[in-house]
Amino acid sequence: MTNQSPIISVNKITKTFFNRGQPQKILDQISFDVQRGELISILGKSGCGKSTLLNLIGGFDLEKEGEILLDGQVVNQPSRRCVMLMQNYGLLPWRSVLKNVELPLENTGMSKKEIRERAKYYLHMVGLGDKLDAFPKELSGGMQQRVAIARAFVIQPEVILMDEPFAALDAFTRYYLQDELIKIQEKENTTILLVTHDIDEAIYLSNRIFMLSANPGRIYQELKIPSSRPRDRSSLQFQKYREIIFRNFHFNHPIAPIELNV
Amino acid sequence: MKNLKNVLIGFTLLIVIWQLIIIVGNYEEALLPSPLKVGEAVLSIILNGTFFVHLQVSFMRFFIGYLSSVVIAVILGLILGRLARLWAIIDPIVQVIRPVSPIAWSPFIVLWFGIGDIPAIVIIFIASFFPVLLSTVSAVRKIDKTYLRVAQNFEIKQPQLMWKIIFPASFSYIANGLHIALGAAWIFLVAGEMVGAQSGLGFLIVDARNSLRLDIVIAGIIFIGICGLILDKGIKLFERWVEKHWGGLESSAN
Ligand SMILES: Nc1ncnc2c1ncn2[C@@H]1O[C@H](COP(=O)(O)OP(=O)(O)OP(=O)(O)O)[C@@H](O)[C@H]1O
Ligand SMILES: [Mg+2]
Numbered sequence: 001m002t003n004q005s006p007i008i009s010v011n012k013i014t015k016t017f018f019n020r021g022q023p024q025k026i027l028d029q030i031s032f033d034v035q036r037g038e039l040i041s042i043l044g045k046s047g048c049g050k051s052t053l054l055n056l057i058g059g060f061d062l063e064k065e066g067e068i069l070l071d072g073q074v075v076n077q078p079s080r081r082c083v084m085l086m087q088n089y090g091l092l093p094w095r096s097v098l099k100n101v102e103l104p105l106e107n108t109g110m111s112k113k114e115i116r117e118r119a120k121y122y123l124h125m126v127g128l129g130d131k132l133d134a135f136p137k138e139l140s141g142g143m144q145q146r147v148a149i150a151r152a153f154v155i156q157p158e159v160i161l162m163d164e165p166f167a168a169l170d171a172f173t174r175y176y177l178q179d180e181l182i183k184i185q186e187k188e189n190t191t192i193l194l195v196t197h198d199i200d201e202a203i204y205l206s207n208r209i210f211m212l213s214a215n216p217g218r219i220y221q222e223l224k225i226p227s228s229r230p231r232d233r234s235s236l237q238f239q240k241y242r243e244i245i246f247r248n249f250h251f252n253h254p255i256a257p258i259e260l261n262v
Numbered sequence: 263m264k265n266l267k268n269v270l271i272g273f274t275l276l277i278v279i280w281q282l283i284i285i286v287g288n289y290e291e292a293l294l295p296s297p298l299k300v301g302e303a304v305l306s307i308i309l310n311g312t313f314f315v316h317l318q319v320s321f322m323r324f325f326i327g328y329l330s331s332v333v334i335a336v337i338l339g340l341i342l343g344r345l346a347r348l349w350a351i352i353d354p355i356v357q358v359i360r361p362v363s364p365i366a367w368s369p370f371i372v373l374w375f376g377i378g379d380i381p382a383i384v385i386i387f388i389a390s391f392f393p394v395l396l397s398t399v400s401a402v403r404k405i406d407k408t409y410l411r412v413a414q415n416f417e418i419k420q421p422q423l424m425w426k427i428i429f430p431a432s433f434s435y436i437a438n439g440l441h442i443a444l445g446a447a448w449i450f451l452v453a454g455e456m457v458g459a460q461s462g463l464g465f466l467i468v469d470a471r472n473s474l475r476l477d478i479v480i481a482g483i484i485f486i487g488i489c490g491l492i493l494d495k496g497i498k499l500f501e502r503w504v505e506k507h508w509g510g511l512e513s514s515a516n
Contacts, residue, residue, distance in 0.1 A: 060411060078414040090412045094430040094507070103426070104416040155416070 005072060006033035007158055007191050008057065013066035015052055026052050028216035029066075036158070039185060039192045041202035043245070044212030050195040051087075053217070054161050057193065058084045071158065080104065082159040083152040087167070089144045091136040091151075097123065098132040101151045122150040125184060142173035146180070153184055162194040166201065178204055182229050203241045204231055211248055221248050295477040303477035304484065312466070313485060320451060320462040320489075323379055327386030328447045332440060335391050339398025340424055343432075349399060356392065364388035364450050368457045377458035385454035390443035397439025401432035437504045441497050448490045463489075 015027040026049040034040055042050050055061040057068055059078040068075045070082055078084070091100050101119040110118070123129055126146040136144055145165060152160050165181075166174040178201060185192055196202055202209045203225060211221040223244060231238060277297045283289070284296050291299055307313040342349045364385045371381045405428060413427045455464025463486050470478035 058415070060414070078411070078417075080415070080417050084411070084415055086408055086411070088408060090408045092409065092412070092427070092430070094433070103412075103418075106426075107418075107422055 004036060006069075007036045007071055008034040008193070009067075009069040009072075010057065011067045011069070013053070013056060013064055013068065015049065015056065015061075015064050017052075025216040027056075027064075028218050030217065030219055031066075032210065032219060032222075034159075034191055034193065036191055037189045038207045039182075039194065039205055041206040041209045042193065042195045042212055043197075043199065043202050043209055044217070045214050045249075046197065048212050048214035049217035050212060051163055053212075054084065054163050054193065054195055058082055058161050060084065080155055081157050082161065083155070083157040085148055085152050085160060085162040085165050087163045087165075089136075089141075089148045091144055091147055093136050096133050096135055097128060097139070097147050100136065100147055101154050104151065104155045118154055119150075122154045123147070125153075126150045126180060140173075142169050142177060145169065145177065149177075149181070149184070153188060153190065156188060157190065159191045159193065162192060164195055164197065167197065174198075174201070179230060181205065186229075199242060199245050200233060203238060203245070204233060205229070209245070211245070292474065292476065295480060299477045300480045300484075303475070303481040307466075307478065307481060316461055316463050316466045317485070317489070319379075320455065320464070323382045323455070323459075323462060324386060324447065324451050326379075327383040327451075328390050328444065330383075331387040331390040331447070332394050332443065335394035335443075336398050336436060339395045339436075340402055340429060340432075342395075343399040343402025344428070346403075356395065360392040360396070365453050365457065368454075372458045375458075377460065379459070381458040382451065382454035382462065382464070385450050385457070386447045389450035390447040393443040393446060394436070394439045397442070398432065398436050401435030401439075402428060404435075405431045434504055437501050441494075441501060444493055444497050445490070448486075448493055452486055 010030055010032050013027055013030045014025065017024050017026055030053065042053065044050050052061070056064055057075065059068075059075045059082070062076060070079070075082075092103065095103065098116070098119055101123055102115050105115040105118060120129070120132065123132060126149055128143060128146055128150065131139065131143065136147065139147070149165075166177055169177065181192075182205065184190075194202075194205065206225055209223040209225065210219045211223070212218070213220045223241065225241060227237060280297055284294055287294075295303075342352060367388060368381065368385070371384050375381050375384060409427050409431045413423050418427060451462075452464040452467070455462035456468050459465045463482055467479050467482040470476070470482060
């Protein structure tokens with residue numbers, strides 16, 4: 001892994017938004033590399049710039065200082081090599097589940113039959129082989145997210161960006177989909193960059209966790225999790241990582257006594 | 263069932279009041295025909311077939327005018343909706359032309375197209391054009407950005423972008439414009455046929471007036487109303503179908 005060139009290379013990214021003419025530095029000099037096949041979580045408080053960072057990497061937002069490389073090439077537009085999984089799934093409501101997954105394969109020179117088989121294969125992989133003809137609105141949130149996952153993997157992109165993919169789901173569905181994700185990722189050897197609020201999710205899934213601070217956003221800590229997946233959520237080691245992260249977020253500081261001024 | 267009862271009550275009342283006005287005001291049949299007389303007229307034009315001849319002609323003109331207008335307005339709207347700069351220039355012109363009744367163009371229309379089917383078709387075309395154009399442009403402009411991002415991400419280019427993403431994503435708003443345009447077009451059908459036609463429901467009324475048959479005038483009005491209602495119900499069914507198969511307005515958000 002070490003002698004390979006990184007699939008993603010983020011070099012000194014600074015992002016400034018202007019709110020009513022006032023500049024507001026959201027991301028400050030962010031740099032990191034991601035190797036092929038890694039799963040990286042970006043963990044941080046709400047509003048610290050996680051989605052902003054993902055949008056920059058995906059090429060959806062090009063206004064920034066610094067440089068982002070995908071496989072050595074400057075990112076200057078969104079591309080099929082790096083698929084973004086939207087927070088609201090981004091399915092097309094007028095297309096059936098199967099047709100949604102077929103969408104990115106259409107007009108690529110593949111035959112209709114090939115397209116259908118590929119789409120079915122990935123839908124089976126996420127456990128939706130029996131929902132091919134359903135429409136997105138007939139599915140639960142978890143099922144919709146699985147369709148979106150199948151649609152992202154179906155073109156076998158090198159990178160998938162995920163913005164809080166499981167945030168809206170209940171704990172059982174979330175655990176289930178996390179396991180699914182690991183399975184598919186290992187099979188396809190896809191690089192995944194995942195934004196989350198959920199500390200357990202980050203520990204459970206990631207090879208590395210970047211912790212992002214707010215105002216301005218900086219990566220102030222990188223945590224490597226070398227143990228193999230699937231991981232035991234109740235293990236001592238898991239607890240240890242949780243504690244490290246908690247400490248980093250100053251969550252385990254004693255609550256300051258309340259001063260009462262009468 | 264309850265609906266039908268209300269309809270019956272409403273129309274019975276209308277007929278009673280109509281008859282009362284005639285009795286109280288002591289109007290002549292030539293000035294205000296009685297319900298009975300109108301009923302006879304309705305029956306007679308159905309039985310001797312004149313109604314169906316005119317109806318057929320009217321429908322033919324209506325659908326040619328409406329459909330050609332809709333196709334052109336939707337295509338133009340899809341393109342203009344994506345070209346903000348161009349639309350900014352065209353919009354003021356449209357805003358000025360739109361409130362002008364299509365009938366106001368009739369001197370030119372008759373001059374250019376003579377009499378016959380074309381003037382009515384052109385007037386229907388104009389009447390339905392602007393509602394469809396405007397609703398298509400605004401539908402395209404407020405399309406959910408998520409769909410555009412998905413298209414960008416999968417590198418979907420024109421013309422696929424237009425007919426796979428933009429058109430379906432804005433279709434339920436466009437269908438709304440189609441509905442409004444249908445009503446407007448039907449109203450102007452009659453006016454159009456009064457301008458330069460020798461047949462059709464509008465002509466039926468002009469012709470009856472010229473021969474002082476006010477009972478047939480009212481019969482014509484009744485038929486025009488009923489046909490308009492049927493068209494409206496028809497497009498409502500179409501809208502419901504759209505909602506079911508194309509996702510509807512509200513479900514596009516999540
Ligand atoms: N288009 C914009 N214009 C101005 N400010 C913006 C814009 N988009 C985001 N911001 C600001 O940038 C900051 C980071 O936003 P971002 O959406 O990246 O946060 P986040 O970490 O993804 O938060 P969350 O976890 O709640 O999704 C916020 O303070 C937000 O107000
Ligand atoms: Mg976010």
